[in-house]
Amino acid sequence: MKKKRIKSPYASSLYWPGGVIYMVLFFIPTVLSLFFSLTRWTLQDWEFIGFENFTLYFSEENLRIGFRNTIIYAVLTSGLKVIFALYLASYLSSKLRSTGFIRSVLFFPTLVSTIGVGITFSVLMNPYEGVINAVLKSVAGFFGKTTDGPGWLIDPNLLPIVSIALVDVWKGVGIATLIYIAGMAAIPRDYYEASSIDGASTRQQFYQVTIPLVRPAMFSVIILSFVGGLRSFDLIWAMTGGGPGFISDVLASINYKQYTSGYYGLSTAGNVILFVLVSILVFPLSRYLNKKEVVM
């Protein structure tokens, strides 16, 4: 028995503009990258060389640093944003008088140029002339001690990537807070009233009511900032350019360096590696978080 099909009032052709742009500029290049990562490529013509790009990429010493830094950066930025933004949002959802002011100020850095922020902070973090170390020195002097202050961006170990991650948190915590505030606004007031009748303190309400119910917003913050951290490039490029040496390189900055040197196949292979890394970390993470949400 076949029902006669009525023409739907919703036009499928509304898909066309978005679909075409997405296909041509996102989907097709992604598929092509799988092929071109296996070639030696000049953009005019290519030569198939199998997995040589990948073995070359993995044999380089600085790639290990890049891998490590990418993970550290993503974990650190998303972890700190998730925690700071949670407390900030609960502070800003309160009835305090300063919330309007703090909310505006907090959100402003998200609108400002990343490059501008990076340049400003690299000057502030200058180990010899920077304001931050000058303050540290005078504070130490006040307690009768002397210190040169840390070499924020020129330290030969992990400190440069950590410093950049802190600036990233400074810039990005506003948007994370905003997502939390939206989530908290959606929690029905009844839960707070019921728990306060039962004698719960504000602190208990925060841990027993707010945190469990704001979980969907928390998961959005985790996923968004983790993905952003793994793909991050511009702040790092503005603050250290991956330096000193390769100390603060991440996968995205290594790919850019390969691209400017004309190793297009190699750069594309790096792109595919980043693509795989992001996929194997983020998709299981998001499935895990979604599962927890259902249990709750």
Place this chain on the structure above:
Amino acid sequence: MFTRDKGLKSKTKYRSIWADIIGVVVTIIVFILPFYFLVVNAAKSQEESFRLNMSPPEKWLLFQNIAKVVSDYDWHVLNATKNSLILTLLSVFFLIIISGMTGFVMHRKRNKASAIANFLVLTALVIPPAIVPTIWVLQRIHLYKTLAGMIAIEVAYGLAFAILIFRNFIGTIPKEIDEAAIVDGCTGWNLYFRIIFPLLKPVSITIGIISTAAVFNDFTNPLYYLPGDENATLQQTLFAYVSRYSTQYNLLFADILYITAFPLLAFIFFNKRIVSGMTAGSIKG
């Protein structure tokens, strides 16, 4: 909101004043001082700015410094301002039009296409774009190194996020509105652009602001897809000036301040709308 006895009330009031003071002081130190540093140093003379401290300038040269930055190198920054504004306005315009209609049909017409579209949107949020192959594609369609190509890229990369927010917001619009219009014979593209799109104003503004900031401040994509001095956007000039003005911190900071002025103005005008638009059921989990 809560019923409390009197003693508790005055205690919480006392505590809330302290929370206010601490909150404001910490905010000023962490968020305002870096901007203060930027402003005073952008207003100093070259020798004075070289000391890189927080003291106010002996003489305010802010407008002279900004004028110098804008006119230097044959008005390079002015040209970049034009490029940035064209790129931002057109990208955001097309982004809102295209993502809204996609979000609408995705939400209202549940079929195989909407399931595929959902999947593609979620993957596009996560997966990093394949850069060099995109350059190759742009060359094939003669859009590499052109503003038009750059606009198309910004739309393509902004689509997923904008569609997601539009689709969630459209979920809050009752289907009865569609049905009333359909009964009156309004279907297809007309249904969306005449009936639904005007109702999306709050969320369109939110997306407009967020993507204006994203496109205007985008450094990475023009770096790859729009090289060349005459095509430079403001972010590109800033990066180039790190080496050009390496001894003239006052001009470097004046350039940063000039660039920041655009989002600052948008922020002052739309601040309330951003937060209310975000909380109006747009982003929820």
